[in-house]
Amino acid sequence: MGLLSDPNRRRALISLLTRLNTPICLVCYMAGVAWFMGLAFEPFTLRTYMSENAMGSTMVEERFPAGERALATGREFAAHKKKVGGMPVDWLVKTMQARGLEVFTQSFSRTLPFPDENKERYMVKGTNVYGILRAPRAPRTEALVLSAPCSPGDNNQAVGLLLGLAQYFRNQIYWAKDIIFLVNEHDLIGMQAWLEGYHHTNTTGMDWSPLQGRGGSIQAALSLELSSDVITSLDLVLEGLNGQLPNLDLANLFYAFCQKIGVLCTIQGKLQRNDWDSVSGYSHAVQTMMLMVMKQASGRPWGDHGLFLRYHIEAATIKGINSFRQYKTDATTIGRLLEGMYRKLNNLLERLHQSYFFYLMPSLSHFVSIGYYMPAFGLLTVILLLRALDLWVQLATPPTRTEDGVADIEQSSPGVLSVLTPLVISHLTGVALYTLPIRFQEMAVEHFPVSETEAVVLTAIAVYTAGLALPHNTHRFLSGEGTEQGWRVLKLVAVLYLAVLLGCTALINFSLGFILALTLVPVAAFVTPHIPKVLSAFILVILSPACTLLFSVFFFQELQEMPVSFQDGWLLYLSVISQGILDHFLYGSLVYPLIALLVYPCWLLFWNILFWK
């Protein structure tokens, strides 16, 4: 007979499962963590290579000559910016027109749900200026974008270089796609307005004037951030909205040109090292990978490029960094690097799709693809499934001994209500966490001496903490309170719910799913009403999403080699929460609703189970 249909073998298998459940769970957890840490070990990674044939091995000789003139244009831009006190729209329009581009502007305005620290006002208004270089002989079906954000007091050299490249590109006849040179105001808000206008979508409730001029469908985009005349290294930023990453070929292209031109290139601000077999080399790779994981998990776009990815446009941000190093690169070299990259992108016949969309990079020349990193997450999810099986077995077998006769008689499975009630109440708390902070910010500002941002964040934390008091109150409404069967059923439902939730999250944003799994899976696996209450309550709070975020903030600062004190860390934590809420309303980031509406209620269910009696 088959393994599962033979009752003897089945019983043996089940008893094996229940006996060894805890050891297997522990082994799986440690294996998952070890697998994840092993991803940064160089022999387990692959070297990056160019997958797209159209951007193949041949290189062009770059001839961009006008770096100094570009810097002069940047200084002019800075002067006009200071004079106008914002974005010098007229000067930009005139300059772009002088370079032979078709220039258009777009004005936009957005009412923020609450003013954040940067803007400090409810209404944000601005103008984007963009010029289109039409391909001399090609039909206007495809386009490439080069953008530079107009930040107050910064990024002038990037705009200067953008205008210099526009002039140089205009004189060439080999462009097969239109090139759009975009200068956006208010960073991400302006970029969102432009993208929505370009694609005729309105997903975030912004007000913008329609775009008068368009290129074709955008194949790739690069955003420039350059704040000094000479740089020592170029940093590539890949992480976008909701943890989406551009196609790996874009990073490969950047790396190929860095090597060809001889510019020092970094990712996450960290240089490459060759000593992978030493401890410090390995920890360097781990730090780089963990930085990427942290950034991806936060779900916010880490550069203006992050908003392009949603429209299936591969985009990356290139930042120029000036640190204390001997060898400096001038603007002409950066211009040549960009020229080379754009000529390669010009050769594209289809969108970048040959290389990976899901990957982690422990260094700029090595990557780990989804097939290699998913097993780490899978091992963690297996724990949940094993626990669920264990609970199912326990529920199926009647209890051999009882605590008292009353409990023995009440063997009938607890009513649906006893499971449904905690679920509904937890989710209502989640909804409260999602809606109350924004809704009651005015009331909070009236009653307490805090700014709107702080009001929102503190309301969120208050609702979160109030949710912890729930188990003691909901018990009064439950009928099946206190039964062994009751909490087992609830835990089974909660464990499966968590497994599905984490699985779906990891598919879209692996880093977020993995970090949540690291903290929530132990919670889910070991919580029962019988473990010591105070200690486990403390551990449960430590492993809750809010504390995970707090520790992540400190950890992130450590990784960037800028450790913060507890005070600064706490303030940073508050600003992270407010930024997360703002990102959700401005750009549609899903981290805040995910945590508030799904993860937090799930965690509350476990909290409920802990206090079941």
Next chain:
Amino acid sequence: MLALCASQLTAILDMNLLAFSSRNYIKHDNAGQFFSSGHTNNWAVLVCTSRFWFNYRHVANTLSVYRSVKRLGIPDSHIVLMLADDMACNHRNPKPATVFSHKNMELNVYGDDVEVDYRGYEVTVENFLRVLTGRLPPSTPRSKRLLSDDRSNILIYLTGHGGNGFLKFQDSEEISNVELADAFEQMWQKRRYNELLFIIDTCQGASMYERFYSPNLMALASSQVGEDSLSHQPDLAIGVHLMDRYTFYLLEFLEDIHPASKTNMNDLFKVCPKSQCVSTPGHRTDLFLRDPGSVLITDFFGSVRKVEITMETINLTDPINSFR
């Protein structure tokens, strides 16, 4: 009228006399060579099977052979040129209307008198096989037909991306070596060629001539099975590889040939040794009836007009006399 006919008559008689006398003056081995190949006309079918800008070199390969073949005398009416994509007018070409085969743009093989017979999406496996076998719809113009007969020597040159036993057309279909061998057999049975020289410049090109079984076929390939044919040199201004190595050295070899050259096939087999080509070029001569050493390059690459001497006397009878 009579004078006209008389002058025609004398012209014919003169020619016969000249033939007689010139025959006596030709040295003996030249005479043997003069009549050693049985062909009276030359055709060329030159095919580039790949499209896209980064396959520039395949178009440059085909145009280089086209240029040599035209220079050595085969006219456009006897060349069927199939190019799967237009590189000269590609939007990415920084030198529009040119296709270069040497770096520093020494040699523009596109020239100003290129006649492409099958272009763009017309280059398909079906069209290629129809051209070879002659099974074309009646509306096909003459320039798209291979109007060869049993005294034609045909040069067939293929280039593109290939593998073990197949050649890729247009990124969407393939022709296998079995299909090609069967097409040649059809040509033999329909007496569409006298002798056929098949040259292929792709990866694993030797696999394409493995299956030939018709007589009078000679084949050359740029690489053996399991080897890749490599490209020659990139041009840093245009940004693509301009030629494949085998065809580059083939072109260099052919530039030294002129219509009266006596270079034979054994020299062609030596073109592009492994030291230059990195891959090992191969050839196949077992189906060919003549010794390759006696086959001139111009038998296939050039168009040497041959005159057939007839010993018969033709009596011009009444129908001509009645034209008064």
